[in-house]
Every structure is written in C-alpha cells, then in structure tokens.
Amino acid sequence: MAGRRWWQDDSEDADLAELRSRLVGPGATRLRAQGERDLAIRAELLALPYDERWAHPYWASASATN
Secondary structure, eight states: OTTOOGGGOTTHHHHHHHHHHHIIIIIHHHHHHTTOHHHHHHHHHHTSOHHHHHHSGGGGSGGGGO
C-alpha cells in the first residue's frame, strides 16, 4: 500500500496481542512472586483496551491514582 508508513505494518495487531498476553500472564505472575501486587495489577490493566482500562474499579480509590 503506497500510503502506509513503516510503523503501520500488518504485524502491529499480532505484536499488540502478544504483549497483552505477556502482561496478563507471565508478567503479572512474576511481579506478584516478587511481592509487587500493585504493579501486577497495573500490568494487567495495560493489557485491557483503553476505555476498559480507565473504567476498571482499580481506579476508584484515590491512592491508586497517585
């Protein structure tokens, strides 16, 4: 496609799906194993689509946003 840029290749969706699965799976598991429960939750939140991420109950407490 003539108008496409190098950063708009077809593998972007596959790469994003792989990153999300790593954040939810091994990434969060490793963080929890190291006692980083909050970071594990945040890693899992990064795997969610944007609107779902910010609508998640995690953000309901003021301390979670600081």
